[in-house]
Amino acid sequence: MKGLRYLFFTTVKNSIKELVKHPAKLVMVLFFVLLIGMMVVSSLAAPLPTNERRDPKELAAMVLVLYGYMFFLGSNNGFSSGASFYSMADVNLLFSCPISQKKILVYGLVRQLQTSLLLGFFLVFQYGWLYNTYGISIGAMLAILLGYGAVTFCSQLTAMTIYSFTSADEGRKRLIKYTMRGVYLVLIAAVAVPLLENTQDLLGSAVASATAPWVNFIPVFGWLTAAVTGVLAGNWILVAAGAGATVLFVLLMLVLVTRMHADFYEDVLKATEVSFSAITSKKEGQLRETVPKNVKTGPVGIGGGSGASAFYYKHKVENRRARVFLLDTTSLVFVGVILFFSFFMRDGGLVSVFAFATYMQIFSVSMGRWLRELTLPYVYLVPAGAFQKLLAICRETFLKICVEAVLVFLPAGLILQAKPLEIAACIFARIGFGVLFMAGNILIERILGTLTSKTLILFLYFLILVVLAAPGVVVGVIVGIFLSSTALAFAAMAVWNLAVSVLIFYLCRDILNYAELNNK
Template identity: 45%
Template sequence: MSNPLSYLLLTKLKNQIKSFFKSPVKIICLIFFIAMIVVTVISGNAADAAGKVFGDIRELTAGITVFYSVMFVLMSYKGFGNGASMFSMSDVNFIFPAPFHQRKVLFYGLFQQIGASLLLGLFILFQYSWMHNAFNISYGTLLIILLGYAMTVFFAQIVAMAIYAFTSADDGKKRLVRTVYFIIIAVFAVYIAVLALGDQTQLVANAVKAVNGRLVGLFPVSGWIGSAVAGFIVGNAFNTVLGLALCAVFLIALVCLITYGKQDFYEDVLKSSEVAQSAITARKEGRIADASPSRVKVGKTGIEKGFGASVLYYKHRLENRRSRVFFLEPTRLTFAVMTIILAVFMKRAGISAIFATAVFFQIFTTALGRFNKELTKPFIYMLPEPPLKKMLFALAEVLPSTIAEALIIFIPVALIVGASPLDTVLCIVARLSYAFLITVGNIVVERLWGGSGSKMAVMLLYFAILLVMAAPGIALAVIPAILNPDAMQNATVFLALTVGNLPVSLLGLYLCRNMLQYAELNDR
């Protein structure tokens, strides 16, 4: 073939497809994924009724633009740290030394990144139910929203790589670029805030109008993509074409800047590729990498508190303090801010829909808790204490963080949607019950699987167990709504979820009470 890199891309794609159909676990995961999408579509369409009043579609388009912008800022900011790489270590070892022009290698990395960007946005497919009920969008429109998210992630990775390539060797240049970066963000944020606060009685309406305005549509990349997607949704072809054209010009400019600039991006992406490879290797070996700020404020040294099994709780508190910049871990804080922002534009959907979104995010934040990390270390197994006691103290650190996270999320959300105090309190309690349920689900998976084997199989088992454990609470909430829809209230739903979650969680914890006693240290 005249172009070896094209041949390599096509061959890798062909081999991935072949390996997929040769893996029963992957096929089962695909069937499970399709089934969940079908359930989402059916549940969304089941609520259709003649004469139903839907929300203003401009609220949805504004929420999409804000969501894209938050994700773009969070991901592109990595360029000031370790950067973001579109290459694996095999690319670094075999393709970089080969006699290929840097531009062709960069395009090779860009094409690889397109698929990864789409995979990162698959969770959007499960948002059809509330989006359809609130704004009457079709599934085709949801796919366009997914495509816009993939484009946002794609451009964020390229921008992060470009920032790292041109600033990593010069601290002065890095400070200058970072200052300009934040000034641009601040200008648009202040503009939206000023317009929104101009008339506090119309706060949401003013914010929606500002975000959908022409100026915010000029916000680099995410504003263009948001404007293009919004143009498609509302039927404004000019905004769609303009947004896509700006993205195309920006992509060409970035590629030219990286390939024709004086910087050698091979050397610049090496560190980020090594970091990514280290994380992959750690997962394969059953270790969980613990992310910490580049500058850790040590403060006091030593645990100083606790005796026996209780030392695990104080150890986790100390680790949490050193690994976070704010009072919550960066991942928890990011999802909390995203939920609050989405609540502004999901106001019509109500607190129940926002609660469902927050619980979905909670699956990822809870899975990153200290307990899972502790199981990969020998200390918890060596403590001469009863297994259940060690497990309870190792899980105890989840409670303060979860309570703080629930309060930070749902107090502002309640003010935004106008929920009653009773609904707010029961919503927070229900979210705590889901934190307990998800944590116990992690324990059950660890007890059954032991931390080895196919990661795809573990993921399938994890979600299947969570669905089974959550089923009683969901049934208690859904069945009364089916029997008497008019009498169903948010407080009743949250109470039913809590009543269903707690007994199942306690039963799972009881059945796994001796997990630490029978775990084999040599397998860790």
């Protein structure tokens, strides 16, 4: 056990030393710390009056949905590749040492708990509006963060248990998969059916249904939501019950993993190889899509296009294979999160929903298929003009941006009871921001494509997007104040963003002439 303690603390110490050796990482960490500090100070300096704050039960309902989604998403990995708490270095060093599997498993759990808490770090940036809207304390925000880390950790442990229990039996795998999904559908129905009894106040009915006492008995994410709710309400008995049940669940999963399956090493090795390949690909800039084990043969060929336009038809075929409805799963999740936010923040108005949707859009646009084309040699070899090829590979992303804008703000506008002109202007503004973010990605590739520091690139990416978007936001605010029109404010932002985007596209039109500009 001394060797494991040495390895863990040495890894932590080396991570801290990395900040000193790589100033870009240190600057980025300090920037985010400063940003969080400014956000907390500004929120505490100008809080909303107590009588204007919303019911904390709404926050509990949002926590339940977030935790439930993360637990389902993480545990569902157990039916494919499983989950791993180790790196390839851990596998090569630890499993060849005379150390018991149980001690190695405990070491992996501690490492995974640390990673889970880091994954929930983005929640800290939500403290500003959570404090102003619900009046939560910093301690309550910390409880939400800890609960997120715990539910992510438990989902990974559950995935590992499921994989160990079902990897050798396809029938057992199908049984557990459909049983788990059936249970989730029953839970969703149990929360949604009461809404039909009171259609006059859907928000109140949804909150009451999601915070009903029986929800606290749902394994893992219900228990952790109960613990967080106990912190918000000062009910420490509820906190102890939720946390205690979660600890017992973790112990049960550990017993199942260590005693019910003999091929623990083989399962860990396979899951670790999968995660290691994905991490290595991202570090090298090689964006890969998950390929299913069982591939069904459908229509073959790209169905049209020649020269540069062939990339657009290629992207259409890839979208047809990946989409669930009109969009792929990732885009549908983003749309669902934004609509969920608009439903709970109806009193905040269209502007607050648009600001949140724009924040989410930064991440969705950065995953476009045009970026994947830059990692392959074919786009540089096609005998067509560089600008023509650039527009062709961005065409699919542009159409996706337009579809997302309609799917987001048409129902969101109806939920917020906005005017038709405001909804149309909001859709136009979202398209403008989407094109601007895509142009910002292209500018980053044109200027910083040869850099190898991903941390520095990420930092400069956000900085450049702020610089590009800030003038349009200022213009929109000025137009909105002097003309007293939200629709014109959105339209002014859209016009600025589209104008700047066109200029960036034109200035970066030769990016595909030089493959050396892209260090992927």
